[in-house]
Amino acid sequence: MACPFFRRADSLARQPSVTVEPGAHWNLEDEELSLAGDALTLTHLQMAIQLLTAPSNEDLNTAVTSLVAKYRQSWPNIHKLKMDPKFFKNCANYDYLADIQELLLKMDEASASEILVLLGEELITCCCTGIIERAFRCLGTDLQEFLGSLDGVYDVLKLQEADVTDTGFVCAGDGELIFTSERPVIAWLLLGSLKALTRMLYKVDVNIKIEPVENDARRYRYLFSLVKDSSQTLQMGRPDVATKPHDIVQRSNSANASDLQMNSASFCKMFPWHFIMNEELELVQLGRGFSKLYKPYLADFGCQANTYFDFKRPKGLTMKFRDIVRRTYTPFLIGLNSPPGVSDFPAIGLEIKGQMVHCPESNSLLFIGSPFLDGLDGLTCNGLFISDIPLHDATREVILVGEQARAQDGLRRRMDKLKSSIEEANSAVTKERKKNVSLLHLIFPAEIAEKLWLGSSIDAKTYPDVTILFSDIVGFTSICSRATPFMVISMLEGLYKDFDEFCDFFDVYKVETIGDAYCVASGLHRASIYDAHKVAWMALKMLSACSKHITHDGEQIKMRIGLHTGTVLAGVVGRKMPRYCLFGHNVTIANKFESGSEALKINVSPTTKNWLTKHEGFAFDLQPRDPSFLPKEFPNSNGNGTCYFLEGYRNPALDSSLPLDEHINAAMKTISEGGDA
CATH class of the missing domain: 1.20.5 (Single alpha-helices involved in coiled-coils or other helix-helix interfaces)
Structure with missing residues (x-):
């Protein structure tokens, strides 16, 4: 046999073998199949036709494996066509068919076409099973109908998929199919597939002759004939019906429309879902679709229409000729009945929707309709095929x-x-992110927390006029020696819970707590002219809160507090459990003012005192101390400086007898309304 590749393999574009990760693709077709169950869908029909026009690498390898097992003796080198199935998972775009083509040319060019035909047969034998076989069967009751439906259905599928390739089928007549493809190897593979399909679906062995179409190297003509007589091109799969002499209509050359003739066979073929009733409502003519279902039963059960049809619409219709004529302007819905005593009638429940026409020339009723279906599965469940629906x-x-x-x-x-x-x-x-952001805001100032969340670098920065508060509990070591760790932690938890609420109220930053030491600062990131005021008010409230908390011995907790205002350096230190720390000489001085304070006293530095008295409308009770209490680290250039005890605060607009909280709340309201909080 001549070489089937009249265009050499090296003239065809090869797809690259692109390596992809396993499972990187979401196969919608597989998901569609899993959802659809046993129902026949358009996806199955598309997969069936794809088995003919573009078989997958996995299907090809399955067919090659079967081919090698059967024909190893005839072609010893045929085993070279096999591939490891795992290879296809890693190289999804590998063009296996092109490699098969090249190997066949190198191995045995004279037998290449024969091997490809056999491979096509094995492809159908191994892969056309289950739902795919059902999809092929729904195309027609015989081979001719199958070829015709292959033409029409593939055209619709290409339209739905917006396929712009030239691949396609054309049923050119009885036993003739034209296939268009850029790849000759597919054309020869299709020949074997069609042979195997004919045997599988219609139990018929056929000879298929392939020949190129003149003036078009991409098109191939397949001519089908029965094996027993190669000169016949019959409607394979069902008995041949010879044309009777009286069925032949003599051609008329008349231009008069009334002289045009059409025999009943042509009409029944064109309109398979029609019937004609006489005045007694007896069936006198059935279209090919109805005839296929009911013709075997007419002799036994008569020709009365209501034996075979259930007129569901129009509602309330009386089965009389005259009444039906009156309803010819109403759509008809007719259900198909099972003939009496027939239990396996395939089209039971099938409905035909159409129109009833009165023919006055013969005083008969003509019904023309179409099956009322909701999909491919409804078609096949009623014993019908796509070929049973006319093309028009x-x-x-x-x-x-x-x-x-x-x-x-x-x-x-x-x-x-x-x-x-x-x-x-x-x-x-998002919820978890908010939790993380909230946690960062609890540990760092808002600006720093946002930069940390975004992964931005955070540089240390100098802040002027930051007011710092240090505090500790007087006699804390003695308290710990007389109490259990749980008692100490419980005491500090209750006390620091109130202090943390004060931080939120005054909008000051809690720097840290180490044991009994509690440190806050104001003026970082959101500087205000009232930073010293807010820290001073918080110190007063901290002393007030101490009176509400007692040690395990029943004694009142006594704190000493120190305040100082100055320039500090702040930055994030550490990568594991990072901390926002304050550095500088003024931090040390603030700590010295705390250690130089007394129980239940607030020791205020001269710089903080200047900020507290700089603006009118705020009456802080500041009592000077002896200059000797001023820490030696504090710069005192003129020698007249001293520190102060903050004894209380009074809002000039309120009665002095009101509680401290009301005076502080009024002051906070004043600065908030002024926009400098």
Whole structure:
């Protein structure tokens, strides 16, 4: 046999072997199959035809494995065609068929076409099973109908998929199919596939002759004939019906429309879902679709229409000729009945929707309709095939397009479900993010927390006029020696809980707590002319809170506090458990003012005192101390400086007899309304 590749393999573009990660693709077809169950869908039909026009690498390898097992003796080197199935998972775009083509040319060019035909047969034998076989069977009751449906259905599938390639089928007549493809190897593979399909679906062995179409190297003509007589091109798969002499219509050359003639056979073929009733409502003519279902039973059960048809619409219709004539302007819906005593009638429940026409010339009623179906599965469940729907009937398009719409709806539902899952996951991530951000805000100032969350670098920065508060508990070591650790922790927890609330109220930053030491600062990142005021008010409230807390011995907790204002350096230190720390000489001096204070006293530095008295409307009770109490580290250039005890605060607008909290709340309200809080 001549070489089938009249265009050499090296003239064909090869797809690159691109390595991809396993599981990197979401196969929508597999998901569609898992959702559809046993129902026949457009996806199955598409997969069936794809087995003929573009078989997958996995299917090809399955067929090659079977081919090698059967024909190893005839072609010893044929085992070279086999591949490891794991290879295809890693190289999803590998062009296995092109490699098969090249190997066959190197191995045995004269036998290449024969091997490809056998490979096509094995492809159908091994891979055309289950739902794929059902998809092929729905195309027609015989081979001729199969070829015709292959033409029409593939055209619709290409339209739905927006396929711009030239691959396609054309049923050019009885036993003739034209296939278009850029790749000769596919054309020869298809020859074997068609042979195997004919045997599998219609139990018929055929000879198929392949020849190129003149003036078009991409098109191939397949001529089918029965094996027993190669000169015949019959409607294979069902008995041949010879044309009777009286069925032959003499051609008329008349231009008069009334002289045009059409025999009943042509009409029944053109309109398979029609019937004609006489005045007694007896069936006098059946279209090919009805005839296929009811013709074997007419002799036994008569020709009365109501034996075979259930007139469901119009509602309330009386089965009389005159009444039906009156309703010819109403759509008819007719259900098919099972003939009496027939339990396995395939089309039970099938409905035909159409129109009833009165023919006055013969005083008869003509019904023309179409099957009322909702998809491919409804077609096959009623014993019908795509070929039973005429090409001119819009129902054919509705079935195929409806299947595509159903698949799109299924995809839309899955996408909506996926969207909901993503939104839920995003909501959960956002919730966790808020928790993380809130935690950062508890540990760092807002500006620093935001930079840490975004992963930005944080440089140390100098801040002027920062007011710092240091405090500790007088006699804390003695208290710890007389109490259990749990008692100490419980005492500090209750006390520091109040202090933390004060930090939120006055909007000051809690620097740290080490044992009984509690440190806050104001003037970092949100500087205000009232930073010293807020720290002083917090110190007063801290002393007031101490009176509400007692040690395990029942004694009042006594604190000493020191305040100082000055320039500090602040920055984040550490990568594991990072801390926002304050550095500088003024931090040390603030600590000295705390250690130089007394129990239940607030020791204020001269610089803090200047800030507290700089603005009018705030009456702090500051009592000077002896200059000797001024820490030696404090710069005192003129020698007249001293420190002060903060004894209390009074708002000039309020009665002095009111509690301290009301005076402080009024002051905070004043500075908040002024916009300098």
